[in-house]
Amino acid sequence: MGRPPCCDKEGVKKGPWTPEEDIILVSYIQEHGPGNWRAVPTNTGLSRCSKSCRLRWTNYLRPGIKRGNFTEQEEKMIIHLQDLLGNRWAAIASYLPQRTDNDIKNYWNTHLKKKLKKLQAPSSGVCNFGETGTGTEIGPGANYSGSIPVRGQWERRLQTDIHMAKRALSEALSPENNNNNNNNNFSSSTSTKAIAQSSSLCYASSAENIARLLKGWMKNPATNNKCSRTNSSSLTTQNNNFFVVNGGDTASKGSGGGSSSNDNSVELSETFESLFGLESLDYSSNATTTTTTTTTTTSDHDHDQFSHQSLSPNDENNVFQENESKPEIIEDVMPFSLLEKWLLEEVACQDQKVITTDAKFF
DNA sequence: AAGCTTTGCAACCGCGTCCGT
């Protein structure tokens, strides 16, 4: 049944990518932008299927990817998000713009699941992180299915996104949290300068390697945009990501990633801002002075629309585009007071659980 | 040092969804 796999053609190469292939792919995407993956193998001459190209790009070559060493805050955030969203790694990844869904998924499966299991073993009950009866399936079901009987998938997802947003706002508005950002997954720091610094500190180690290989390849940035909607500032952004190697970590695969706690607080504040479209407040400057791409396009995934729109750095479709349009979610940001009132009605009890979870886990 | 086991991660596979016809 169904259509045949896209890669069952003969002569389609599988397995690890070689640096040469990476270079070809990066070169092509620099020139044409990501997307239209079907055409990539034919146009580049790569003996790879379109899927493989897309995957290689999104998980490894895409600029702005941070690799290795997940920080404590990232861990916490993943745990929270996993609890809220279940195994929707793409959605989770959209809240951690520098991490890929694959990375997060792997990290969850290899580290966090075990960690949680250990911690759950002695005392069961306070929070099960959504573990369901299957043993391996960890999802929002355990937390939400009780209160939300059989619903459409999109509805449940919407629910979790709303819940997420509410909670984040609640935490941000809480005065205690402002004094204790280290323990706050959604730091309310809103320094766009800091964001700018963070972004410029973040490079895909692999991309840097490719960058070195490609040294001198980039001759005329103005011609390397895929279409007219890419403006010069976004190209600068791309160039920074690809070709400006900061003094820090430049190791390849498996390196420490060069992340610092500084990066994290910034990431998280960015995340918070993204959640509510606050980025729109002062991101105009970023377009020209930072490596943060705030571009937003309509996401293919309606269920992830909220997160994807506001966290465009993780949206591969946006990588070479800039300021095409602002998402509705940003245009229609509710007044803060309204949101505050709204969330206060519901979120208090949910927070209790999360805080307990944190205390228990760390 | 050699062999075996475990771990971590890149990549693959199959399915679901979107979108154009």
Place this chain on the structure above:
DNA sequence: GACGGACGCGGTTGCAAAGCT
């Protein structure tokens, strides 16, 4: 509305590196 192509997601696999005996 049905159909098919393209894309994206989540689960799973395969393999190299690390750890252990």
